[in-house]
Amino acid sequence: MTSQTLQNIRKIRQTIARNKISDAIFNVIGLMSMLVAISTLLALIIDLFIDGLPRLNLQFLTSFPSSDALEAGILAAWVGSIIVILVTASAAIPLGIAAGIYLEEYARKNWFTDLIEINVANLAGVPSIIYGLLGLGVFVYGLKFERSVLSAGLTLALLILPVIIVATREAIRAIPNSIREAAYSCGASKWQTTWDHILPYAFSTILTGIIVALARAFGETAPLIVVGAVAFIAFLPTGLFDPYTVLPIQMFNWTDRPQVEFQVNAAAAGVVLVFMTLTMNGVAIYIRYRLRKKIKW
Numbered sequence: 001m002t003s004q005t006l007q008n009i010r011k012i013r014q015t016i017a018r019n020k021i022s023d024a025i026f027n028v029i030g031l032m033s034m035l036v037a038i039s040t041l042l043a044l045i046i047d048l049f050i051d052g053l054p055r056l057n058l059q060f061l062t063s064f065p066s067s068d069a070l071e072a073g074i075l076a077a078w079v080g081s082i083i084v085i086l087v088t089a090s091a092a093i094p095l096g097i098a099a100g101i102y103l104e105e106y107a108r109k110n111w112f113t114d115l116i117e118i119n120v121a122n123l124a125g126v127p128s129i130i131y132g133l134l135g136l137g138v139f140v141y142g143l144k145f146e147r148s149v150l151s152a153g154l155t156l157a158l159l160i161l162p163v164i165i166v167a168t169r170e171a172i173r174a175i176p177n178s179i180r181e182a183a184y185s186c187g188a189s190k191w192q193t194t195w196d197h198i199l200p201y202a203f204s205t206i207l208t209g210i211i212v213a214l215a216r217a218f219g220e221t222a223p224l225i226v227v228g229a230v231a232f233i234a235f236l237p238t239g240l241f242d243p244y245t246v247l248p249i250q251m252f253n254w255t256d257r258p259q260v261e262f263q264v265n266a267a268a269a270g271v272v273l274v275f276m277t278l279t280m281n282g283v284a285i286y287i288r289y290r291l292r293k294k295i296k297w
Contacts, residue, residue, distance in 0.1 A: 045274065052267030060268060064234045065250065069261030074269050076233045077250035078276065080149070081218065083237055084246055085280075087153025088160065088217050093210060096161050100168025100206075105194055124162040131159040132226030140227055147228025150240040155223050160213035167209020171202035204291040211284045218277050221248040247273045 063073025103120075107113045135155030145151045175198050183193040224246060231253040233245045247269055254266035 048267050048270045048274070051264055052269070052271040055264050055268035056271060060265075061272070065232050065253075069257075069259055069265055072254075072262075072265055074247065074250055074272060076236060077245050077247045077269065078272060079236050080233075080244040081246040081273075081276065083149055084152045084156065084224075084244060085214060085218055087149060087240065088156040089210075089214060091154055091157035092160050092164055092213070092217075095157070096164025096210075096213075097168050097206060099161075100165045100172065101194060101199075103165070104169045104172045105190070105198070120162050120165050124166060127222075128159055128220055129222040129226065131155055132223030134158060135223060135227045146241060147230075147243060148241040149237050149244045151227045152224050152229065152244060152246075153240075155227050156217040156220060159220065159223060160217050163213040163216070164206075164209055167213075168202075168206050171205035171209070172198055174205065175201050200291075204288045207284060207288045207291070211281050211288075214284075215277055215281055218280065219248055219273065221252055224249060225252075247276075 060073045061078070062075050063071060064076055065074075066072040099120075103113065103117065107116075132155060135151060135158065139145045139151040139154050140147055145154075179197050179201065180193055183197045188196070228243075229249045230243050230245045231249060233243060237244045251266045251269045251273070254262040254269070257263070
C-alpha cells in the first residue's frame with residue numbers, strides 16, 4: 001500500500017470523524033430545542049389547568065355570559081365554535097381536496113399553473129387578519145351575509161384552504177406512478193384512477209393536513225373579530241345568518257376585565273378549548289388510523 005493511499009485513507013477517516021461529531025452536536029441541539037419547546041408548552045397548559053379547573057362545572061358549561069363572573073358561562077361560545085367550525089369544514093375540505101386533485105392530476109404544467117402554485121404556497125403564510133379583512137369585504141359587505149355564522153365560517157375556510165390544498169397535493173404526489181399505470185392498463189379512465197385508486201391511498205395523509213388546518217381555525221380570533229363576532233351574546237345561534245360568538249372571543253373579552261374572577265373564567269374557557277381541540281384531533285387521528293389499516297400496498 002503506497003503512502004498516497006494511506007494518506008487518502010487517513011483523510012477519509014478524519015472526515016468521517018468530523019461528520020460524526022457534527023451529527024452528535026446537531027442531535028444535542030435538536031433534542032434541547034425540542035425539550036425547551038415541549039417544557040414551555042407543558043408549563044403553559046399546566047398553569048391553565050390549575051387556574052381553570054376549579055371553575056369548571058355544569059353551570060359554567062350551560063350558562064350564558066353575564067356581568068357577574070360567578071354566574072357567567074360559555075354555552076353560547078362553545079356552541080358557536082362548533083357551528084362555525086362545521087361551516088368551515090363543510091366549505092374548505094371539499095373545495096381544498098378538489099383544488100389539490102385538479103392541480104396535481106389534471107392541470108397542465110405551464111406558467112399559469114406555476115403562478116397558481118406559488119400563490120397557494122404563499123397564501124398559507126399570510127397573516128390571519130388579512131383573511132378577516134377579505135371576509136369583511138366579500139362576505140359581509142359584498143354578498144350581504146352580514147356579521148353572521150356563515151360569514152365567519154367562510155372566512156375561516158379561506159384561511160385554511162391553502163393548507164388543505166398543499167396537503168392534498170403532497171399526499172397525491174407521494175403515490176407511486178405504478179398504481180396509476182396499473183389502473184390505466186386495466187382500462188380505467190383518469191377520474192376512475194383518481195377516485196378509486198389515488199384518493200383511497202392518499203386520503204389518510206390528506207386527513208393529517210385537514211387536522212392541522214381545522215385546529216388552527218378552531219383557535220383563531222383576529223379574523224372573527226373583523227367579520228363581527230359578538231363579545232357578549234345571550235342566545236344560541238339557530239341559523240347561518242344569526243350573530244355568534246366563539247370560545248377565543250369569549251376568552252379575549254374576559255381577559256380584558258380587571259376582576260380576578262373573570263381571569264379564572266378565561267382560564268376555564270381555555271381548558272374547554274384545549275379539550276375540544278384535542279377531541280376533534282383525536283377523532284380525526286382515529287379515522288386516519290382506521291383508513292390506513294384498510295389500505296394494503
